[in-house]
Amino acid sequence: MSNKYGKAKNYINGRLVETMTDRWMPVESPLTGEVIAEVAVSSKEDLDKAVSAAKEAFKTWSKTPIKDRVQVFFRYKTLLEQNMAELSALIQEENGKTLDEARAEIEKSIELTEFAVSLPQLTQGEILEVSKGVECRTEHSALGVVASIVPFNFPSMVPNWTIPNAIALGNTMILKTSELVPLSALKIADLLKQAGLPDGVLNIVHGEKEIVEAICDHPDIEAVSFVGSTKVAKIVYQRATSNLKRCLALGGAKxxxxxxxxxxxxxxxxxxxxxxxxxxxxxxxxxxxxxxxxxxxxxxxxxxxxxxxxxxxxxxxxxxxxxxxxxxxxxxxxxxxxxxxxxxxxxxxxxxxxxxxxxxxxxxxxxxxxxxxxxxxxxxxxxxxxxxxxxxxxxxxxxxxxxxxxxxxxxxxxxxxxxxxxxxxxxxxxxxNIGVPVPREPFSFGGWNESRFGVGDITGKSSIEFWTKLKKMTTKWNPEAGINWMS
The missing domain is CATH 3.40.309.10 (Aldehyde Dehydrogenase; Chain A, domain 2)
Incomplete structure (x- = not known):
């Protein structure tokens, strides 16, 4: 079983790539303590490559109609269902949870994806004649390149908190995995490629503290989501926002x-x-x-x-x-x-x-x-x-x-x-009378106090505001409508 999965490389522009550092860390299965893989330890230069790929892909992906973008996730949902056994076994092996818990994690990933395919009905904007001959309308615009930093405890579910919604809304993404469980995320990327996601829309960069700091500092990353301990959530939130990025950082709990x-x-x-x-x-x-x-x-x-x-x-x-x-x-x-x-x-x-x-x-x-x-x-x-x-x-x-x-x-x-x-x-x-009061979609996940830093929640309808910016357009075509304080 030793090093069963080989090297967990970065995933950039639709393919697995070597890092600039050639540094690797062992990945142990907590079930047995055995090494099952090696994971790349990336540098800032590796992140630059991923961001460049995401930035280039954004040009086309953001202009693709949302009705077309979500077709990828219709197909992805089917692939999650078809690959349930393999995905669950992989989660169990790298994370250590029971097979039933691993299956439940994939079931939740499927539910999260189902919500993402409903986004065209939730982001259609508004239109109103606000004055004679004057019309106002709104629409949700993608931010650009965004980043999602995820923990070890849910190798599939937490990445799927952010990937379907952020990408369906037109963003391109850098996913930073936990170095303890890098394998499930790479399988997610493989399934999304099979589902027709264009190269560069999702990129995965493995690593440690250096990559998290580089994500917070990178000038071409517009927003950062984080899930982990409160101690690190505070640091990520402060660093990302000091670089004028949006940030939603979820921390620990008691x-x-x-x-x-x-x-x-x-x-x-x-x-x-x-x-x-x-x-x-x-x-x-x-x-x-x-x-x-x-x-x-x-x-x-x-x-x-x-x-x-x-x-x-x-x-x-x-x-x-x-x-x-x-x-x-x-x-x-x-x-x-x-x-x-x-x-x-x-x-x-x-x-x-x-x-x-x-x-x-x-x-x-x-x-x-x-x-x-x-x-x-x-x-x-x-x-x-x-x-x-x-x-x-x-x-x-x-x-x-x-x-x-x-x-x-x-x-x-x-x-x-x-x-x-x-x-x-x-x-x-x-x-x-419920021990784990996690809301089901479309209700959003998010705590208060020192369990969350930032505005809004990470899933459900609340996530739309985090992953998009609202454009407001006011138009007038008929000069005969006259002029008032509005026009």
Whole structure:
């Protein structure tokens, strides 16, 4: 299996190309710890090549009618469906999630593409006679060359948050992959080429910090989207906007689930467990803190029972790297030292036959206090911290004191209490009896506070404003209409 996929090269102007640096990094499968590929480490000169190709392609692509542009994505959707098995297996191999989770990621990519093909109906502009003989109309114009910087945790879905919409709207794109999972993005590019996307419209540049900085600085890149940690999101947002670019940078999260005593025990236990352990907790919408309001021991007991059925190597995937495993287990150890009680311990887990894989078992930590590191910081693993509170008002203070704002959920059978949480939680996405309140298309994805920097959301209708600029045209042809203050 060693170096099974060979070299993951840059993809520029419709073909795989060597880098200027001839530097490579190993790509490990977190399932086994084995090297499955090498990924290029690019330079600013490599980015220049990609931008030049995108800039040239923009001349024709932006002038292609949107009804014609979206035909590429009709065909791409079919190719995603036809290649489901291969795409899912590739995600599992390079990211470590379960095969079911990988399939779900492709299903979501298909849904995102379905939204993109509806863009002609959503961007038709407006027209109105605003005065006698005077007509105003609007239309959406493409920005130019744009960039999308994507993380490791969703090798297909997050690139498909941006690629279909940005490109269908007439832009050309530079995609900067995570160096940990470069293979799925190259397969996406291959399928889009099969679907008829012209060369140069999508270009992929691999690399590390240097390429991210070069994207933020490049004078010919008009807009940058980023998904990753809050620390880096702030840096990208500040650097890109200081270079007068549009930027939408999505950061991390510390999502709180508020569990009330009247919550349905079975449904709550199942949803909370799935939220904290799905994708091995490596998603910005994962439940990482549970605020238990009042007498909820009966629900917590069911959670522990439910979580015991989540088994690494079977229905729980690996975390991304050895460093991630060590960091996650370090948080658990620190919580124990700080006086928290470990109800279920996922440390030092090994999967038979995959002893070198990076696995952490589901972990439930009780009696956590808000000042502990496991309560404040994003762990990005299958770990949930339980904070006890005496009232819903106290629970809301705990939730809203957290600096992030991706998601918050409440588990209750009371419509009034649910409405109170929905109105008062400081988060961009709210769930009621739902552990992962990700909106479905056409509703957009985006958090608040330190989970998002910039205006608007990255998917759905909200993304149209980010990926286009509005042109307003006022016309008058008939001199007999006379003159007023408008004309």
């Amino acid at each position: 999502n709180h689930l508020l569990v009330l005593p009247d919550a349905n025990p079975e449904m709550t236990a199942a949803n909370v467990t799935a939220s904290m352990s799905g994708c091995a907790g490596q998603r910005c919408m994962a439940a990482s803190a549970m605020v238990a309001v009042g007498q909820t021991d009966h629900i917590i007991e069911k959670m522990v029972q439910e979580a015991r059925n989540v088994v690494p190597g079977k229905n729980l995937g690996s975390v991304i790297s050895k460093a991630a495993k060590e960091r996650i287990e370090g948080y658990i150890t620190q919580a124990e030292k700080d006086g928290a009680k470990i109800l279920l311990d996922g440390r030092n887990y090994q999967v038979e036959g995959k002893e070198n894989g990076y696995y952490v078992g589901p972990t439930i930590i009780d009696f956590v206090t808000p000042e502990m590191s496991v309560a404040r910081e994003e762990i990005f693993g299958p770990v949930i911290s339980i904070i006890r509170s005496r009232s819903l008002e106290e629970a809301m203070k705990i939730e809203n004191a957290n600096p992030y704002g991706n998601a918050a959920s409440v588990f209750t059978q009371s419509g009034g209490l649910a409405r109170y949480v929905m109105e008062n939680a400081s988060a961009g996405m709210i769930g009621v």
